[in-house]
Amino acid sequence: xxxxxxxxxxxxxxxxxxxxxxxxxxxxxxxxxxxxxxxxxxxxxxxxxxxxxxxxxxxxxxxxxxxxxxxxxxxxxxxxxxxxxxxxxxxxxxxxxxxxxxxxxxxxxxxxxxxxxxxxxxxxxxxxxxxxxxxxxxxxxxxxxxxxxxxxxxxxxxxxxxxxxxxxxxxxxxxxxxxxxxxxxxxxxxxxxxxxxxxxxxxxxxxxxxxxxxxxxxxxxxxxxxxxxxxxxxxxxxxxxxxxxxxx
Amino acid sequence: xxxxxxxxxxxxxxxxxxxxxxxxxxxxxxxxxxxxxxxxxxxxxxxxxxxxxxxxxxxxxxxxxxxxxxxxxxxxxxxxxxxxxxxxxxxxxxxxxxxxxxxxxxxxxxxxxxxxxxxxxxxxxxxxxxxxxxxxxxxxxxxxxxxxxxxxxxxxxxxxxxxxxxxxxxxxxxxxxxxxxxxxx
Numbered sequence: 001x002x003x004x005x006x007x008x009x010x011x012x013x014x015x016x017x018x019x020x021x022x023x024x025x026x027x028x029x030x031x032x033x034x035x036x037x038x039x040x041x042x043x044x045x046x047x048x049x050x051x052x053x054x055x056x057x058x059x060x061x062x063x064x065x066x067x068x069x070x071x072x073x074x075x076x077x078x079x080x081x082x083x084x085x086x087x088x089x090x091x092x093x094x095x096x097x098x099x100x101x102x103x104x105x106x107x108x109x110x111x112x113x114x115x116x117x118x119x120x121x122x123x124x125x126x127x128x129x130x131x132x133x134x135x136x137x138x139x140x141x142x143x144x145x146x147x148x149x150x151x152x153x154x155x156x157x158x159x160x161x162x163x164x165x166x167x168x169x170x171x172x173x174x175x176x177x178x179x180x181x182x183x184x185x186x187x188x189x190x191x192x193x194x195x196x197x198x199x200x201x202x203x204x205x206x207x208x209x210x211x212x213x214x215x216x217x218x219x220x221x222x223x224x225x226x227x228x229x230x231x232x233x234x235x236x237x238x239x240x241x242x243x244x245x246x247x248x
Numbered sequence: 249x250x251x252x253x254x255x256x257x258x259x260x261x262x263x264x265x266x267x268x269x270x271x272x273x274x275x276x277x278x279x280x281x282x283x284x285x286x287x288x289x290x291x292x293x294x295x296x297x298x299x300x301x302x303x304x305x306x307x308x309x310x311x312x313x314x315x316x317x318x319x320x321x322x323x324x325x326x327x328x329x330x331x332x333x334x335x336x337x338x339x340x341x342x343x344x345x346x347x348x349x350x351x352x353x354x355x356x357x358x359x360x361x362x363x364x365x366x367x368x369x370x371x372x373x374x375x376x377x378x379x380x381x382x383x384x385x386x387x388x389x390x391x392x393x394x395x396x397x398x399x400x401x402x403x404x405x406x407x408x409x410x411x412x413x414x415x416x417x418x419x420x421x422x423x424x425x426x427x428x429x430x431x432x433x
Contacts, residue, residue: 010418014389016396016411043422047371047390051284058280059273062297066272069298070265070305143306146327155310 004033009040092129092169127234130173130185134231137166137192140199141224144215153205163199170196188230191221253317261308268308272301275318279325285387286329287336288372296332300325315401322388322402330380367425374424378417385410386417 004012004026011017012027027034140162147154174189195217202210218224253274259267276297283296303324304311311320375383381403388394388402400410 006419007415010415011411014414016389016414040422043425044390044418047421051281052290054277054280059276062276062301063269063272066298066301067265067269069302070268072263139306143303146303146331147307147310158306158309 003030004036006036006040009033009037012037013040013044092133092172126173126176130177130189131231131234133166133169133173134188134192134227134234136162137170137196138224138227138231140166141195141218141227144199144211145218145224147211147215153207154211155205156199156202156211157204160199160202160204163196167193167196167200185230185234188226191223192227195221195223254313257308257311257313257317260305268305271304271317275321276301278318279321282322282387282392283325283329285391286326286384287332292329292332292336296325296329299328303328319398319401323404326384326402330384334380370425371421374421377424378420379413381405382413382417382420385413386421389414 004023008017008023012020012023017023027037140159143159144156170189170193174186174193177183177186177189195214198214198217202214206214253271256267256270260271279300280293280297283293283300284290287293287296300321304321307324311317315323378386385399385403388399389396394402396407396410399414400407403410403413405413
């Protein structure tokens with residue numbers, strides 16, 4: 001009579017084997033297997049896992065902390081004839097225009113001290129807007145990078161829409177960064193734009209292979225990391241606020 | 249009568265936060281338990297709970313009713329928790345918190361505490377040698393008492409592969425812990 005393998009014994013311990021009764025019979029007849037099973041049982045029984053208790057009110061506590069962090073789900077009712085990205089691009093356009101106007105004003109008519117202040121305010125607003133844009137882009141990239149798709153098609157409707165929303169802003173900010181000579185920001189925005197285009201132009205449901213291609217693109221360029229670092233840098237070092245005007 | 253998860257999810261997909269609140273309240277304790285068993289400390293486990301529900305809210309459109317909502321949450325939470333564990337290993341200076349696992353012992357209390365402290369450290373070391381899949385499969389089967397089918401749904405593996413992961417984990421644990429385990433009894 002052949003003995004039970006270690007795998008059969010482990011399966012039997014968890015009652016996951018396909019022939020529970022047959023193994024039981026064998027154990028009752030075979031001293032060697034019975035001893036081995038007893039050793040295994042003692043070892044596994046000895047591993048326990050105490051977990052700190054959480055009471056019935058725990059769910060409500062989790063909700064209290066979570067609620068403020070939940071973004072709104074998209075509900076498109078009014079102005080649904082407008083593309084969803086239109087408001088974001090409009091705001092981005094205003095920010096860029098304010099920045100360009102500030103720069104132009106600085107170079108032309110205003111007294112120097114005042115003009116420097118005006119330019120800095122515009123620059124500060126732009127930096128904050130780009131930082132916010134990078135934060136939102138990071139969320140889209142993270143959703144894809146951290147997703148756990150099964151073997152079937154993957155629904156990326158939400159990410160695709162967000163990528164679409166972000167694309168218009170991204171172009172404006174990239175062009176502005178290029179024009180003002182901020183090569184670092186322009187380069188990250190350029191890399192980001194390529195991936196946003198790819199996501200935005202994908203169908204709502206992609207095959208797992210197509211999904212993996214998008215994910216590889218994000219990972220191979222280290223894009224998530226670059227976007228995160230650039231966003232942190234902008235938040236940590238915004239241009240200083242304008243000093244009080246001395247000359248008017 | 250309580251609405252089923254499926255009915256509540258349909259409302260949450262329409263943007264109904266109160267519906268999502270129901271899901272959070274129903275599943276938080278289970279997610280915390282799993283998160284604690286994987287990360288080994290309360291602070292990380294709380295972080296996993298928050299982040300997992302945040303991700304669930306964002307990805308709710310991706311949820312497929314074939315698996316239960318609880319299973320889906322386990323999948324999200326275990327992925328995030330395993331990421332945290334990996335990140336912690338990359339930061340060796342950070343305090344290593346004990347407590348994920350312990351050995352049961354019938355000895356006198358002081359001996360038991362000293363012994364279980366030492367073994368707990370050893371067990372943590374051995375657990376760290378398991379692949380994420382083995383660690384998760386073992387945790388779900390041994391600690392949570394989940395069925396092979398449920399674990400397969402979390403891992404995205406077939407029954408045989410799931411059983412194999414559990415077996416490999418047990419094998420590594422036995423090899424790594426050696427005869428010390430038997431001495432606890």
